[in-house]
Structures are given as structure tokens and as C-alpha cells.
Amino acid sequence: MEEQVSKILKNALQEIEQAKELKILEDVKVKYLGKKGELTALLKMMGGLSNEERPKMGSLVNSAKSEIEEKLEVKEMSLQSEELAKKLESERIDVTLPATKARRGSKHPLNRVIEEIEDLFVSMGYDVVSGPELETDEYCFERLNLPKGHPARDMQDSFYISPEYLLRTQTSAVQARTMMANKEKTPIRVIVPGKTFRREDDATHSHQFNQVEGLVVDENISFADLKGTLEIFMKHMLGENTELRFRPSYFPFTEPSYEVDVSCFKCGGKGCNLCKQTGWIELLGAGIVHPNVLKMNGYDPEKYSGFAFGTGLDRLAMFKYGITDIRLLYGNDIRFLTQFDRKD
Numbered sequence: 001m002e003e004q005v006s007k008i009l010k011n012a013l014q015e016i017e018q019a020k021e022l023k024i025l026e027d028v029k030v031k032y033l034g035k036k037g038e039l040t041a042l043l044k045m046m047g048g049l050s051n052e053e054r055p056k057m058g059s060l061v062n063s064a065k066s067e068i069e070e071k072l073e074v075k076e077m078s079l080q081s082e083e084l085a086k087k088l089e090s091e092r093i094d095v096t097l098p099a100t101k102a103r104r105g106s107k108h109p110l111n112r113v114i115e116e117i118e119d120l121f122v123s124m125g126y127d128v129v130s131g132p133e134l135e136t137d138e139y140c141f142e143r144l145n146l147p148k149g150h151p152a153r154d155m156q157d158s159f160y161i162s163p164e165y166l167l168r169t170q171t172s173a174v175q176a177r178t179m180m181a182n183k184e185k186t187p188i189r190v191i192v193p194g195k196t197f198r199r200e201d202d203a204t205h206s207h208q209f210n211q212v213e214g215l216v217v218d219e220n221i222s223f224a225d226l227k228g229t230l231e232i233f234m235k236h237m238l239g240e241n242t243e244l245r246f247r248p249s250y251f252p253f254t255e256p257s258y259e260v261d262v263s264c265f266k267c268g269g270k271g272c273n274l275c276k277q278t279g280w281i282e283l284l285g286a287g288i289v290h291p292n293v294l295k296m297n298g299y300d301p302e303k304y305s306g307f308a309f310g311t312g313l314d315r316l317a318m319f320k321y322g323i324t325d326i327r328l329l330y331g332n333d334i335r336f337l338t339q340f341d342r343k344d
């Protein structure tokens with residue numbers, strides 16, 4: 001039996017020594033010290049020994065047991081710290097690595113154009129105002145000298161929600177709103193950037209588009225003021241060499257009315273595919289505020305006069321950035337939008 005004990009002890013110590021993982025060490029522990037362990041089995045046999053042999057063997061087995069326990073503990077601690085070190089190593093974060101870049105959005109080309117226009121006009125003393133996109137027939141047409149049944153209503157194919165309400169077809173509706181809100185107070189100097197809606201849909205027309213309206217009302221406002229203002233506006237947007245051409249036109253809320261062309265900024269007026277070989281690009285509607293409109297909205301046309309203009313922001317953005325299809329502006333395609341990711 002003595003031999004047995006020393007054999008078990010020798011094997012146990014060897015196996016403990018060789019254990020490379022905590023799990024294996026646990027198995028060794030069970031193998032020798034567990035309920036059905038080899039050393040435990042010896043202890044159980046003590047009952048069958050003689051009275052002289054029992055204490056001797058008892059102390060032998062017990063000292064073997066405590067030696068095994070001690071070694072197990074020491075080994076367990078060293079394996080634990082080894083495994084912890086391994087884990088820490090594998091989970092290490094290198095704080096000196098460059099961070100992954102946060103993805104930044106870019107300004108939409110339409111917003112770029114709007115902001116540029118706002119900055120310019122605010123620097124000339126204008127206010128930036130807005131009005132509702134769901135507009136009444138009254139403000140979109142009637143107060144602009146376009147009574148119900150007026151043939152010029154056919155110029156703008158409209159989305160009516162009810163006989164009284166429609167999606168505004170032009171930011172001109174805010175002309176009437178501004179005058180009604182100010183009533184005889186002058187000067188009025190406003191621009192109105194905003195969404196407008198018409199029943200159109202092709203490469204150069206979208207059912208939703210953007211306009212910017214301009215309105216000035218004061219004493220002694222003349223065509224010279226309109227011309228000078230539009231010249232500053234267009235040169236600022238399209239370049240110093242831009243020239244303007246006023247052609248007589250018709251709008252019910254201005255008299256006289258003009259269609260305003262700018263010299264083609266691609267060919268400088270020589271003629272190219274952009275300007276369809278004419279050298280000119282039609283860009284704005286404008287005119288002197290019609291006396292009826294002044295009167296209807298609270299201003300005495302004998303005392304006050306004004307000018308108004310309106311232009312499509314989409315067209316302006318398209319020309320400025322060389323965009324060929326208006327629908328790109330509303331498609332939300334990230335490949336298109338990131339092209340405008342400049343740092344300014």
C-alpha cells in the first residue's frame with residue numbers, strides 16, 4: 001500500500017506539472033481527489049487495515065493529499081495568470097492607430113445656390129421671407145391680378161387640393177402676403193426662396209422645383225432699379241462677364257413684364273449646345289409691379305411703385321454646376337450628392 005501511495009503521488013505531481021490549461025488541471029484534481037478519485041479510494045480502504053497500520057498509512061495518504069492540493073493550487077494560480085495575460089494580449093486595443101473617419105454629409109447643390117443668393121441680397125438690405133407651400137387660390141392667383149377664369153392661369157398647371165387650396169405654383173404668392181402684412185409700410189425689400197409645384201415631369205421639369213422671388217416696393221422705384229439689381233444678381237451667380245437681355249413678355253402681376261436672358265456663360269455668347277446656338281439663356285421673369293396688385297394688397301399705386309422678379313433655382317443650380325437632369329436634384333443619390341462635398 002505504501003508503494004501505491006507513492007506511485008499515485010508521483011503520477012499526480014507529474015500530471016499537474018504537465019497541465020497546460022485550467023480545464024486539464026481540473027480533470028487532474030477530479031482524477032485524484034474527487035469522490036471517485038484514486039487517493040480517495042485509498043482513504044476508503046483504511047477501514048480494512050489493522051490498528052497498527054492505520055495511523056501510519058493515514059498520515060502517509062494525508063500528506064500525499066496535502067502535497068497534491070498544494071501543487072494544484074500553485075499550478076492553478078500560474079495557469080490563471082497565464083490565461084489572463086493571453087486574453088489581455090488578444091484583446092489589446094492599439095490606441096495609437098488612426099481613428100476611422102466619421103462620414104460627413106455635404107451641402108445639397110440647391111442649398112448652396114440658395115445660401116449664396118441669400119448672402120448677396122441680405123448684404124443689399126433685403127429680408128429673407130417665406131410663405132406656405134399649401135397656398136390659397138386667393139394668394140397664389142387672385143391677389144396677383146389673376147381672377148378665377150383668367151386665361152393666364154393656363155400658364156401654370158396646378159395641383160389643386162380643393163377648389164380653394166393648391167400647392168403653390170409660384171413664390172409670387174408671397175408678394176401678396178408680404179404686402180398685405182406690411183400695408184403701406186415701406187420700403188419692402190424681400191427675397192423668397194422656396195418650393196413650388198406644377199404638373200410637369202421631364203429632364204428639365206420636375207413636379208416639385210424651387211424658385212426665388214424678389215420684391216421691392218417703395219416710392220420712386222423704376223425699371224433702372226430692377227435692371228441694376230438683376231445685373232448684380234446674375235453677375236454674382238454666373239460671373240462678372242455675364243450680360244443681360246430684357247425681352248418684353250407678359251405676367252398678370254407686372255406691367256411692363258420681361259423675360260430676362262443671360263449671356264451664355266459656357267460659350268460667352270458665341271453659341272453652343274447649352275444655349276442652343278443662340279448665345280442666350282432664358283433665366284428670369286420680371287417686371288414693374290402692376291398697379292392693380294399694389295392696390296389690391298394695400299398700397300396706393302399713385303404713391304408707390306415696385307419691381308418683382310422670379311427665377312427657377314433648379315435651372316440656376318443646373319447651369320452653375322453643369323447638371324443635365326433636374327431629377328438628379330431630387331433623387332437622393334449619394335454618388336451625385338458627394339460630388340458637391342467641398343470644404344467651404
Ligand code: PHE
Pocket residue numbers: 169170171172213251254285286287308309310311
Ligand atoms: N412667378 C413667375 C413664374 O413663375 C415669375 C415672375 C416673378 C414674373 C415675378 C414676374 C415677377 O413664371
